[in-house]
Amino acid sequence: MSRHELRAPHDDERAPMTVEERAVWVYLAVFLTTSIAYAAVVIPRALSQPIEEVSWVVPMLWAIGVSIAGTIVGSILAAIGAAIGLAVRGRDPEIELGSDERDKAIERLGNRATYGVVSAGMLAVLVLAMLDADSFWIGNAAFAAGFVGACVEAVVKIRAYRRGF
């Protein structure tokens, strides 16, 4: 379809999510999925054998790797899908799928909300290390801090997109 056939949206047409908001939803979905999968693998092991014998490093590396790759690939696919969806309806994707100062302000808002959570998590990790806790607890406390921080960031951003700030 040539660009000449694409038109600007009318006011009464529903505005789609911006690319940045889509990326936040993808980030939340991917992070929740991989974290739940990690917990489903590691928690049964932790309940059935001594903590120091639990194999958690490889599942965590997989969870982190899949989260990063999944977020990147998912965001790209979501953006492409949205652009195709708009183009199929004859609407110019460039008008509605860009990013601007509002997206940057929401990004800062999300980062600020995460900062406190991750700082508290790192403090917990430090205390565990000082107490000479098993590496299982130290590694998983750091992972849990990252998980909670990511969820808080995503929820704050989605709330800002939906309800304003």
Added chain:
Amino acid sequence: MGRPSKASPTRVTNAIRALRFAHGEMTQADLAARIGVTRQTVIAIEQGRYSPSLEMAFQIARAFQVPLDDVFQYPEEDPA
């Protein structure tokens, strides 16, 4: 005059919707293109869900060729 919704996080109100109609029924997409933002941002500003930067506020006023006060309003404080 535009009023923020009950759930609006800002006390700033705006007359963008009225100004668009007064300027040849300019669409949200037209205004967005003029000031270089997405249509979603124009919608968020109109609905009082986002207070734009001062720079963007001036760009909006310039798009309508009116002073800033004609676009954005802030209620007077009630005397104590």
